[in-house]
Amino acid sequence: MRIPHLILLIFLIVDLLADGYIYAVICRRVRRAKLWNRAHLISAAVLLLALITAVVMPYRQGSDNQLLVVMWVLYAYATVYISKIFFVIIDLTAHLPNLWHHPHWKWVTRAGICGAILIFISMWWGALLNRFTMDVKPVEISISDLPESFDGYTIVQLSDLHLGSYNKNTTYVSRLVDEVNALEPDLIVFTGDIVNRRSAEMLPFTETLSKLKARDGVVSVLGNHDYGDYSSWKTEEAKRRNLELMIETQHKMGWDLLLNETRTISRGNDSIAVIGVENIGDPPFHSYGDLNKAYPTLDDSVTKILLSHNPAHWQTDIRGNNKVNIPLTLSGHTHAMQCTVGKISPARLRYKYWGGLYDDGGATDNRLYVNIGIGTVGFPARIGATPEITLITLRKK
Numbered sequence: 001m002r003i004p005h006l007i008l009l010i011f012l013i014v015d016l017l018a019d020g021y022i023y024a025v026i027c028r029r030v031r032r033a034k035l036w037n038r039a040h041l042i043s044a045a046v047l048l049l050a051l052i053t054a055v056v057m058p059y060r061q062g063s064d065n066q067l068l069v070v071m072w073v074l075y076a077y078a079t080v081y082i083s084k085i086f087f088v089i090i091d092l093t094a095h096l097p098n099l100w101h102h103p104h105w106k107w108v109t110r111a112g113i114c115g116a117i118l119i120f121i122s123m124w125w126g127a128l129l130n131r132f133t134m135d136v137k138p139v140e141i142s143i144s145d146l147p148e149s150f151d152g153y154t155i156v157q158l159s160d161l162h163l164g165s166y167n168k169n170t171t172y173v174s175r176l177v178d179e180v181n182a183l184e185p186d187l188i189v190f191t192g193d194i195v196n197r198r199s200a201e202m203l204p205f206t207e208t209l210s211k212l213k214a215r216d217g218v219v220s221v222l223g224n225h226d227y228g229d230y231s232s233w234k235t236e237e238a239k240r241r242n243l244e245l246m247i248e249t250q251h252k253m254g255w256d257l258l259l260n261e262t263r264t265i266s267r268g269n270d271s272i273a274v275i276g277v278e279n280i281g282d283p284p285f286h287s288y289g290d291l292n293k294a295y296p297t298l299d300d301s302v303t304k305i306l307l308s309h310n311p312a313h314w315q316t317d318i319r320g321n322n323k324v325n326i327p328l329t330l331s332g333h334t335h336a337m338q339c340t341v342g343k344i345s346p347a348r349l350r351y352k353y354w355g356g357l358y359d360d361g362g363a364t365d366n367r368l369y370v371n372i373g374i375g376t377v378g379f380p381a382r383i384g385a386t387p388e389i390t391l392i393t394l395r396k397k
Contacts (some may be wrong), residue, residue, distance in 0.1 A: 008055060011081075012048075018084045019044050025091065043080075051077045064164045064201060068380070071165075075379045079123040087116040126338075126383035131376055132172050134179055135386040139357060142397040143327045144365060146303050147270030150394055155305075156185040156214070157390040159332025160223065160373030164196035165380060168204040176374065176389070177211050183391055187265065188214040190255070191332040192223025192279065192309030196377055197231040199246035210253040216265050218255045221276040222246070223309035223333060224285045225377070258307065260294040272303040275326070280317075281310040281333075291317065298324045309333050311353040311370050320363040329368045330392075336372040340384035 023040060027033050054073040057066060090112025095104045158180070166172060180188065195201040202209075212218050226246055233239040250257040258276020265272050277289035291313075295304065304326045308314065311331040318324050334354040337347040347354035358368045374387045 015081045018088045021088050083116040083120040087112045127381035131382040136389045138391045140393045142395045144397045146396040149267035149270035151396040153394040154185045155187045155392040157371050159191040159371040160193040162375030162377045164201035170208045185214045187216040188218040190220035193225045199242050202249045220255045220257050221307045224279050260290045262295050276307045279309050280313040282312040314368040319360040327365050332371045336385040338382045338385050
């Protein structure tokens with residue numbers, strides 16, 4: 001979450017230019033300009049001071065509450081300045097006719113004001129309301145070699161809870177558990193990132209999450225945030241104990257945490273394999289997983305479902321690979337960058353596979369489903385990108 005100094009400097013320069021432009025606009029167009037400009041300058045100074053304070057905080061060593069304060073300060077700053085910059089761009093557009101000695105387009109300026117207000121409201125709607133809603137997405141997956149006994153088998157996929165962002169408040173997580181249990185799935189899978197930085201974030205939620213129920217239990221894997229790589233540790237031993245607490249706590253919750261392992265689920269004489277690998281990611285994310293260790297005979301005819309946190313693993317090792325017979329991989333990680341407008345998300349700029357169901361163009365029967373997650377990290381909002389519960393039904397093709 002540390003912002004590179006050069007990027008921060010660029011943002012500050014752009015924000016100061018926006019503030020200067022708005023100051024000039026108020027002077028020229030607003031009655032009682034001194035009063036409005038005073039309020040504008042004071043609010044800008046307060047936000048700037050809050051931003052600098054948040055950026056210099058040593059969040060990796062700080063408490064969870066400190067991290068939450070940093071997240072909210074940065075987000076509040078962003079809601080104001082994204083709105084301001086939008087208005088400045090639109091208002092400059094409204095003055096294009098001045099180049100030909102025509103009056104500026106007042107209607108464009110008014111549209112810029114309305115748009116800026118709408119952006120501000122939308123961002124706070126995402127923070128205060130939408131991140132606490134849930135979207136149950138039903139998905140049917142047809143598999144050629146699926147055993148007859150598993151036709152109609154249901155799996156609920158959850159991902160990216162980031163429990164530290166709830167500040168020990170179990171209300172939303174309790175609602176999540178009730179929503180999932182009401183679906184009466186055969187299996188629940190969790191595809192990583194249960195915490196932000198430290199395993200202790202799980203402790204207030206252990207009892208609540210232990211109430212998740214499915215006929216074949218809860219199976220989980222670890223994500224990039226679950227290893228303690230985003231926190232500073234005094235010793236390697238302390239970091240190791242943090243990972244041990246992660247494993248121990250998930251077991252106490254009754255979850256079957258797969259660490260490069262496979263579980264077989266049986267129905268009579270039929271069975272499917274659920275493979276769980278530790279995190280395998282593209283840089284800068286660390287890789288801990290080993291698919292061949294988890295399941296050495298990847299080309300056999302057994303119907304296999306792979307749990308792998310980062311969809312980059314599917315892209316690099318499974319997509320189009322004729323030596324791998326894994327008809328369904330379930331991933332998370334992207335969050336759709338916690339922002340979608342319709343089917344458009346800035347996640348497209350970073351991830352080729354960022355949300356929903358993908359295939360490999362018919363090269364193999366290997367498919368990928370990316371769950372956009374439940375929780376938030378980095379900024380405490382979901383603008384669109386509603387928290388997702390995926391209800392997967394397996395069908396025999």
